[in-house]
């Protein structure tokens with residue numbers, strides 16, 4: 114290979130590698146499988162035990178008296194453009210309505226995984242972290258992003 118060709122080749126290769134790295138760093142999206150089925154099952158237990166079920170019904174469908182549905186088109190568009198961290202922050206501060214602030218970070222992560230499942234978002238191989246900064250990096254979009 115002539116030196117020039119080699120240089121051009123190296124440049125193209127490094128550009129490709131940079132692109133690859135950028136892709137890898139793109140923030141996770143809720144459509145990429147950000148919780149596990151086991152975690153959603155634990156979250157369902159939290160949902161039942163910690164009273165969510167009383168106000169939000171068994172399946173998160175619209176409740177009475179100004180209780181919003183926590184599944185379906187309303188929920189998906191309500192959080193569109195936010196992050197999973199915004200949902201966990203809201204739950205941590207406000208839910209259960211009767212005793213806000215009583216859920217542990219792990220319970221919040223698990224119950225949020227259950228809400229993602231209720232909204233038919235795909236499960237994956239990694240559990241939703243209980244760490245506030247980590248969930249802020251996961252974008253919530255109503256529609257799956259183009260790949």
Ligand code: HEC
Nearest residue numbers: 163164165168179180181183188191207208209210211224
């Ligand atoms: C006493 C009734 C009550 C209980 C118990 C309750 N909620 Fe709520 N929830 C509400 C009401 C009312 C709202 C509307 C927002 C508000 O008033 O804070 C709400 C809002 C929400 C929202 C935001 C809905 C949206 O997208 O606008 C989520 C998520 C949620 N609740 C999850 C939970 C979870 C998880 C639990 C159990 C840990 C729980 N709730 C327990 C009454 C309740």
